[in-house]
Amino acid sequence: MENRPVRLPVLLVLILAVNCACAGTRAPSAEAGRLFETLHMAEGMSVADVGAGDGDWTLALAERVGPGGRVFATEVKEDLVVDIRDRVERQELDNVTVLLGDDQSLGLPDSCCDAIFLRQVYHHFTDPRAMRDGFRRALQPGGVVLVVEIRIQPGWPELEGVPDRGGHGIEPEDLLAEMSADGFELVERYDSWPGDEDRYAMLFRPVTEVEPMALGFF
Numbered sequence: 695m696e697n698r699p700v701r702l703p704v705l706l707v708l709i710l711a712v713n714c715a716c717a718g719t720r721a722p723s724a725e726a727g728r729l730f731e732t733l734h735m736a737e738g739m740s741v742a743d744v745g746a747g748d749g750d751w752t753l754a755l756a757e758r759v760g761p762g763g764r765v766f767a768t769e770v771k772e773d774l775v776v777d778i779r780d781r782v783e784r785q786e787l788d789n790v791t792v793l794l795g796d797d798q799s800l801g802l803p804d805s806c807c808d809a810i811f812l813r814q815v816y817h818h819f820t821d822p823r824a825m826r827d828g829f830r831r832a833l834q835p836g837g838v839v840l841v842v843e844i845r846i847q848p849g850w851p852e853l854e855g856v857p858d859r860g861g862h863g864i865e866p867e868d869l870l871a872e873m874s875a876d877g878f879e880l881v882e883r884y885d886s887w888p889g890d891e892d893r894y895a896m897l898f899r900p901v902t903e904v905e906p907m908a909l910g911f912f
């Protein structure tokens with residue numbers, strides 16, 4: 695057979711196919727792989743994408759959990775809620791619920807989720823304590839929160855109304871201290887995360903208080 699050089703358009707299609715983990719989303723595959731592995735994502739799971747932005751990760755998660763699962767996408771920006779709903783409708787996805795949250799409330803139903811995922815969102819919270827309360831309420835027993843974050847970025851604009859942590863972003867020790875102070879324990883820590891050398895992630899679960907009865911005290 696003749697040995698032909700690979701043509702540029704063919705090469706571009708191949709690169710796109712490799713880079714795109716899931717149909718209809720631009721979520722990069724290396725990061726999607728890490729995310730799915732960390733959350734033990736499987737068909738039928740129920741997961742929240744808090745601060746979903748343009749919805750890329752919502753769509754990737756929706757494909758992963760399949761028709762028997764559910765993804766709750768939340769946003770505080772109404773235009774983004776409209777855009778995500780539009781994408782979900784165009785792709786005829788029945789397993790996604792898009793919700794408008796606000797600074798005080800995630801807007802998620804109680805006990806809705808096996809896992810909550812936030813990608814570069816936590817440092818945008820103006821009332822992180824209210825959000826942490828929301829995580830606890832939205833998780834089913836055994837549920838986890840995966841916070842993907844970025845270290846403080848010199849030169850990035852300050853965010854209005856957020857706690858002062860020395861700039862745009864959050865250092866890992868500050869995230870750990872804030873989550874721990876509200877009763878979340880660290881399950882796994884990733885000092886690097888695909889896509890940006892300043893990105894990291896932490897997986898938490900809520901500490902469940904042991905009832906005095908269970909210890910034999912009355």
Ligand SMILES: C[S@@+](CC[C@H](N)C(=O)[O-])C[C@H]1O[C@@H](n2cnc3c(N)ncnc32)[C@H](O)[C@@H]1O
Binds near residue numbers: 747812819
């Ligand atoms: C840097 S973007 C990240 C978007 C998306 N997670 C991603 O990785 O592409 C941060 C997003 O968090 C949203 N956000 C900020 N505070 C929020 C809150 N309290 N609840 C839900 N979303 C929030 C913003 O509107 C913004 O779209």
